[in-house]
Amino acid sequence: MAMGWIEQVTGSLEQKKQYKQYKARTKQLPANYRTAIDALERYLTYFGAITKGETLVKMLEDLADLFEQSAAGGTPVREIVGEDPVEFAETFLQNYSEGQWxxxxxxxxxxxxxxxxxxxxP
Incomplete structure (x- = not known):
């Protein structure tokens, strides 16, 4: 009972745990991938205005998956995001529109x- 009330006030503790895991994953990326994913995260959270915590966490986990796989395969950042990183971010965000206000x-x-x-x- 108390846990449910606390989560209503502070947000889901599980989602906070997932977000911390996401941040730990991104810290393991090579510097250029880490810089790119940090910039994308900032843009997606501001532009996306996602209000559902589970949607936000899922989006960030998917972004981390993409960058981890790309780093492992040696795919350059520009090949991931293309020539227009804003277009990439907004297209990526369309997959998570249900969580937007x-x-x-x-x-x-x-x-x-x-x-x-x-x-x-009549």
């Missing part, structure tokens, strides 16, 4: 218009 607002707008439209039909 704007998704809720899009649904709310659609439902409001649908409700009004029903009332207007």
């Amino acid at each position: 704007i998704s809720k607002e899009r649904r709310r707008l659609s439902e409001a218009i649908a409700s009004v439209a029903k009332e207007e039909v």
